[in-house]
Amino acid sequence: MRRFWPLVAIGVILGAGLAFLSLVRVTSHGLSYRKPVVWQSQAMILLTQPGAPEFRGVIPAPAPGSSGPTPVNLTGFTDQYSLYANGDAVRRLMHDEGAPATWSITAAPALPTIPGATYPVIALSGHADSANGAVSAVQYGKRALVEYVKRQAQAAKIPTDQRIDLQTVQSATAPVVVVPRKKTLPIVVFLAVVVATLGLAFILENLRPRVRAVAPAAATFLDHGDSAEPAVGAGSKKHTA
Numbered sequence: 001m002r003r004f005w006p007l008v009a010i011g012v013i014l015g016a017g018l019a020f021l022s023l024v025r026v027t028s029h030g031l032s033y034r035k036p037v038v039w040q041s042q043a044m045i046l047l048t049q050p051g052a053p054e055f056r057g058v059i060p061a062p063a064p065g066s067s068g069p070t071p072v073n074l075t076g077f078t079d080q081y082s083l084y085a086n087g088d089a090v091r092r093l094m095h096d097e098g099a100p101a102t103w104s105i106t107a108a109p110a111l112p113t114i115p116g117a118t119y120p121v122i123a124l125s126g127h128a129d130s131a132n133g134a135v136s137a138v139q140y141g142k143r144a145l146v147e148y149v150k151r152q153a154q155a156a157k158i159p160t161d162q163r164i165d166l167q168t169v170q171s172a173t174a175p176v177v178v179v180p181r182k183k184t185l186p187i188v189v190f191l192a193v194v195v196a197t198l199g200l201a202f203i204l205e206n207l208r209p210r211v212r213a214v215a216p217a218a219a220t221f222l223d224h225g226d227s228a229e230p231a232v233g234a235g236s237k238k239h240t241a
Contacts, residue, residue, distance in 0.1 A: 011197025036129035038179035105141035
């Protein structure tokens, strides 16, 4: 890595740049995130009837000689009205009123706090890419659902006193983030580029290894036991005491 540090530096810079571009996009208006945060706000809608039967402890008896209308169990309509809210017709009414295409709503029967209990209440959630947008999406969704139900009742020629009313029990709640902005892709991109750069550096090192100068080996001396004594010359003189 020290030998090919320019390559490693370029790889780190390239990885950081690609990771940044995988998170944001560059446009003529500046920088913007590729995937926005999803905010949610929720409202509670009550299914009721004229005369507020949910506030009555006793249903009045019909007049003598008249069978009277049969009360409707509104709790059984929460699934059906949730489907209406999630349908294309309500979505079109939202957009026709001016809601952006990125806003959406989802509806489901409200979860009871007591196990086994059922309520004629729908939980309507609005989703948008901003906190204020989520609150506005709920408002648009409620108006679109009420308008859809009203049009269907008028088309069926249902008398006004026999229609199901939709009343807001809880307005839009404080928006919260339900889908945060994920940073997994930028991290993966950065690590992939850096690992590939380091791998290339090691490959280049193996293909072109650095040749290092080696000091010459020290001279080898013979042992005294193996060395031969110098021979006496033929014309040498022998000294005697």
